[in-house]
Amino acid sequence: MSNHLISKKSKKNTSDIKVFLNYAIPSITAMWVFSIYTMVDGLFVANYVGHEALAAINIAMPTINFIFALSLLFSTGTSTIIAISLGRKEVDQANKTFSINSFILIIMSFSISVLTILNLESLSEFLGATAATKEMIMDYLGIIICFSVFFIISYQFEVLVKTDGSPKLATIGVISSALTNVVLDYIFIVKFNFGVKGAAYATGISQIVSTAFFMSYFLSSKSKLAFVKFKLSEIKISIYKRIIPLGIADSLTELSAGITIFIFNQTILSVIGEQGVITYTIISYANLLVIMTMIGITQGMQPLVSYYLGKSDFESCKKFFKLAMSMLFFVSILVCYMSLSKTSAIISAFIGQGDQDFFNYSVNAFRFFSLSFLIVGFNILISGYFVSLEKPVEAIVISLARGFFVLVITLKLMVFIFGDFGIWIAPLVSESIVLVISIIFIVNYRKKTRCANFSELQITSH
Secondary structure (H helix, E strand, O other), rough: OOOOOHHHHHHOOOHHHHHHHHHHHHHHHHHHHHHHHHHHHHHHHHOOHHHHHHHOOOOOOHHHHHHHHHHHHHHHHHHHHHHHHHOOOOOOHHHHHHHHHHHHHHHHHHHHHHHHHOOOHHHHHHOOOOOOOHHHHHHHHHHHHHHHHHHHHHHHHHHHHHHHHHHHHHHHHHHHHHHHHHHHHHHHHHOOOOOHHHHHHHHHHHHHHHHHHHHHHOOOOOOOOOOOOOHHOOOOHHHHHHHHHHHHHHHHHHHHHHHHHHHHHHHHHHHHHHHHHHHHHHHHHHHHHHHHHHHHHHHHHHHHHHHHHHOOOHHHHHHHHHHHHHHHHHHHHHHHHHHHOOHHHHOOOOOOOOHHHHHHHHHHHHHHHHHHHHHHHHHHHHHHHHHOOOHHHHHHHHHHHHHHHHHHHHHHHHHHHHOOHHHHHHHHHHHHHHHHHHHHHHHHHHHHHHHHHHHHHHOOOO
């Protein structure tokens, strides 16, 4: 692959599988690295600060999910539009979209930082802070939010580096951030004894490193995308009428992760207590790794589908979707098997077996929760596919169902019927219901495309 979206090597003699893997594997690797170093944060905190500190970080996590969701709201839609523009060879338009969106995200991130700092105590209490965790939550959030501009810009750059045709470079950027985070975790938490503040500083500084790495790429001659000058009058509402609907679905996927944690924390605190939050925190780290794997496969597919959509090559769009589905099928089975067979090892990395009853409870809870890993990826992939096709309505419905309506109703119903056991099987039931909705959308879309001519499917310029 060159630094163009589809290089000369991607001609007829290069298989679609190879092209897809060149995008999917770096995307998955980047997501794994992100997930693993997030888990390393938890391991350092659990083993050197304490279980209450681990619970505090989990309670604060929805705020971080919100920050990433905001970046996704703008970055995914921007990536889709830029990929389509590159497919049409409209490089100037792609550069202007890239530059304007970067400016907007910087302004928004500073605004969020100020608002959060001014309402830090209220936010901590809203998230579910207890007497034992409130101070730690405020310490953690107060530091993390100061780095929000780097969280938001870094993620946008990571997505657009792949759109620009350098998916492997995106992985290198994430790895550099991860290594920085792990080293600083050790220095700040173990050596300096900074506690949760150390975890926050390590995470924030790691985002500065990745932002600088990606920025150097976009300022180099290797990048097809480039920053260009623009006037404030050139920021048109019309472009965001395209960007935001496309980004809503992926943004809701990320936001739903935070809302899921928030809803589960509240339910667990009322049904089980603080020990249940510790169990769920450990499950959340494993769930993050699984979700990020599925998102990695989806992000590997998305720029390719959007690029060929811009070229009106609809057969290639279908091929890459099928390849992503095939990979997802095998990955889903693998992660579920690993989760079920290695449960005790995963749990013991965070908590010892001194309290055998608590340990066994956590093991059983994780096993029931992990059954949802068989299904969740298909909902994420189908939602992402519709985003790539500039069909935001279907994608938004799937994401809303996953992260809000179906999940909340299912969780409450399962707890009512099964008590605390219902908490751990709710994700399986919820994702299964959403999968039915996703399949209906795909079937209806295929019926429409079979009946339509290519001219009717072609994207019209806005």
